Amino acid sequence: MKRTVPMMIAMIGGIIMMIQYFIPHQVSQDVFNYYTEWAPLVGSFALVLGVGSLTRVHIHKIRAKAPNWPYSYAVLIPLYLIPVFAFFLPASIGGGTGKPSVFDFMYSRVQIPIQATMFSMLAFYIASAAFRAFRAKSALATILLVTAIIVMLAQVPIGDLFGRWLPDTGLWILRFPNLAAKRAIELGVGFGMLATCLKIIFGVERGWLGGAGE
Template identity: 40%
Template sequence: MKRQIPIMLAIIASVCPVIAFFFPDRWINEWFNQRLDAWMVIIASFALLLGIVSMIQVNIHKIRRRARGWGFSIIILVTFTLMAAFGLFGGQGERADGSLYPFTWMFQFVFSPLQATMFSLLAFYVASASYRAFRVRNVEATLLLIGALIIMVGRIPLGTLIHPLVPDIAEWVMKFPNTAAQRGIIIGAALGAASMSVRVMVGIERPYMGKS
């Protein structure tokens, strides 16, 4: 029973959207599509909370063991509790007097700047990474370099200064060779994903059981 029930549930759940697609009846669409969509979003939210529980466990464990950097675990737990409490009990957006609710304030002045700065920090590391990637040794690396340079130079005013055709070349690269490669990747990945879906639908693959 431990094995059969999850497999049956997965097969039934996976067939529902397929039925809704092939029988676009109003009743079927409401039950097999809209309602299940809403339900899955709810289950996903619970799954998100599950991840949070794991995060709390890991950090509490670290604090108990006084592991290296345990002080930072306290900061993680305190800021998490604060932000979660603001989100759960404090409301969001602007108050009638124009002031911000704490959740929105934290988002605007803590989360957003930190996120943007963390990602902007990568600009420096991308520069050194590109130096390593673009040390031209073979045809592939040269094409990578040319592709990157054309796009970067073609999208800034410097490109037009070098030659008026540079932006057009960048546009052409995006429109044809890039489209071709992206299309190949999308079709290849989609074929792989579709066949994987069929394997799960017939119970050959069972990712929900922790192993295939």
């Protein structure tokens, strides 16, 4: 039962959604709308489980005094305190989501800079990866390397100093060879998706069922 019901839901739902695509009639539209209304609801419930998981993991770390356990407080305190400030406390003591507020401060002065920093680390990592891993080991690797250098130069104004041919070649590479390779991979991916979806709908693939699958 635990296994059959979800599989039947997936099968019936999958077939209905597949057929629905070809039917413009109102009945079909209603089915689609009904489905799209359900999706956010399920997501909201799952978020509660997610927050529960996060809390459980960190409480466990604190109780067990696991390595670096004080950091768990840095997760749990803002996780519960910021919503309290944002939704329950009056603006006079820094509540609410307007400016100035604790929520706004945490957002604009903590979250944005931290996220921007994380992303900017890419520049350092790309440099390191380029030095260590980008080798002209074979003829194909050499072509790839030369192409990469042309495209990199074409993407910045300094490339224009070598003459218009460089940015034009860079753009040509992006517009044609890049496109050809991308389409080839995407075709394979598309058929892979099609096969995976069919496997799910017809019960061949059950990994997505979690514990009920096998």
